Amino acid sequence: MAQNQSAAQALAGTAQGAVLRPGRAADPVPLEAIKAPSDNDPQAPLAAPPAASSTDSDGGTGENAPDSNGGPEQASDESAEEYEHSESLQAESRQRKLRLMLRQCDRVLLMDFELLAMNDWPDNFSVAAARRSRDLWIFSALVAAVVFLSGLTGFVPAWIAGGGFGAFVIILLLGVPVVRRVYTSAPSYLDLLLKRQRLMRDARKHAEHLEGKEGLIWQCARMADFNPALKSTRFGSLLRLSEQKSLPGALSRREHIRLYLIYLLEAEKAYSKVQAAFFEGNQEAIDQGWQTVAAEPEERT
CATH class of the missing domain: 1.10.167 (Regulator of G-protein Signalling 4; domain 2)
Known part of the structure; x- marks a missing residue:
């Protein structure tokens, strides 16, 4: 009984590889056991997963790292360029409007x-004063003319009529601009009106x-x-x-x-x-x- 169990264990050990038993040398491994076990063998060891690359274990510094990190940076650069372009267009439009x-x-x-x-511009007070002076000049000339004409009709003596004629001539001369500037520097009403029009x-x-x-x-x-x-x-x-x-x-x-x-x-x-x-x-x-x-x-x- 014990011999059968030892034989079974020896066969299992041969299939799994060399086993070192205490007190004796290791059994030689047959050439058939060195061959890769088939996929249908339920006792075949599972295939080890492929080792992770050093780039993956280093925290993603391999070929895919620039793509993952470069994407947001490129997007931010493009958004910055678009913003700068829009700012330039707005500035150009504003400058064109100001120009x-x-x-x-x-x-x-x-x-x-x-x-x-x-x-x-002559003020109203000066114009009013010049208008009063003009009216006084016209009234004086009319009075002198009436006295002169009254003397011609015999209502007044001839010497009064002659004095009226002389006063009429003097008053008319005082209205002439050249003579008027001799005794006064105030502008006449006509001068003020002409100045306003000019x-x-x-x-x-x-x-x-x-x-x-x-x-x-x-x-x-x-x-x-x-x-x-x-x-x-x-x-x-x-x-x-x-x-x-x-x-x-x-x-x-x-x-x-x-x-x-x-x-x-x-x-x-x-x-x-x-x-x-x-x-x-x-x-x-x-x-x-x-x-x-x-x-x-x-x-x-």
């Missing part, structure tokens, strides 16, 4: 403040030069974001007339000229802010390296 404002409203720099302000004519001519063919102030209305005063409702009629290219002909009173001057002054302030914003954006484009955005304003025509 258009500067070109359309650059004639505001040609404004002559003294000509439109009309500081030499100032108004020069102001309207200058406004016509500023407006040009396209109309100036309604184009300057685009700069209202830089100066909210341009949005005032009191300029509505001026903007409408300027858009219709009929503004210079509608400036018939001094109040109209003054309102036009106030708008030009506000437009000049807005122009300065637009110019500063344009050059600031141009400098920023130069710093960022946006060559298409960094451009100088177009030359005036």
